[in-house]
């Protein structure tokens with residue numbers, strides 16, 4: 001199914017704008033899993049199975065797997081999500097971006113090797129670097145616009161002809177790159193004012209919003225600035241605050257409670 005279709009259906013079916021980030025850090029795993037065979041896969045699978053009915057997407061961050069030589073666990077994890085929780089889209093957070101010939105290999109990596117439904121990209125190299133991803137009309141292309149980190153302002157806020165660079169990024173993508181309707185933008189929860197400005201520029205385009213939870217973003221501000229008229233339009237992503245909500249053998253139950261609490265905090269703000 002088309003990424004945008006699955007996303008819309010998941011928003012409705014699970015009544016949720018929550019995206020659970022899958023960022024395995026073995027040092028934070030519960031004791032019984034630390035050092036266990038296949039611990040990365042087992043940990044992430046338990047989180048996925050405990051939260052799948054509460055989310056609109058999962059977002060594995062590729063560096064967390066690659067640094068552990070656990071790419072194989074990532075492949076199996078995404079296959080597991082598709083097999084056991086069909087209809088929940090998987091966003092590969094890879095922030096890729098390179099010249100066209102190399103970009104084609106990143107397309108193969110994200111969609112054919114890992115089976116992701118969408119991938120995060122850095123738009124800095126321009127249209128041709130993103131074109132091979134845009135051409136896969138059934139897949140989501142999620143471009144960095146205004147990131148959640150403190151240094152986001154260093155370049156993204158630079159004045160370019162009277163308005164900040166991130167607003168040009170938002171406008172160019174919405175106007176010129178989205179002919180298949182498969183684009184979305186990353187706008188950090190820690191910058192709600194900028195998020196609202198992006199929303200005003202891009203209509204109904206989905207916004208992936210990291211920075212809730214461990215980075216301290218404010219749920220009320222994010223939802224009021226970023227929701228669309230129908231109370232959707234956002235994938236509000238949280239990783240550490242959910243993954244490591246519990247330290248014991250019941251870590252997956254703790255992750256479920258944290259996900260439910262986030263969904264229940266978000267939902268009252270969705271319809272104003």
Ligand SMILES: O=c1ccn([C@@H]2O[C@H](COP(=O)(O)O)[C@@H](O)[C@H]2O)c(=O)[nH]1
Pocket residue numbers: 021023061093146147148149186187188210211212213214215237238239240241
């Ligand atoms: O602007 C951005 C873009 C991506 N991220 C990624 O999201 C998660 C955030 O993790 P938390 O534990 O919820 O803080 C992580 O994978 C980042 O690489 C981001 O934080 N900001």
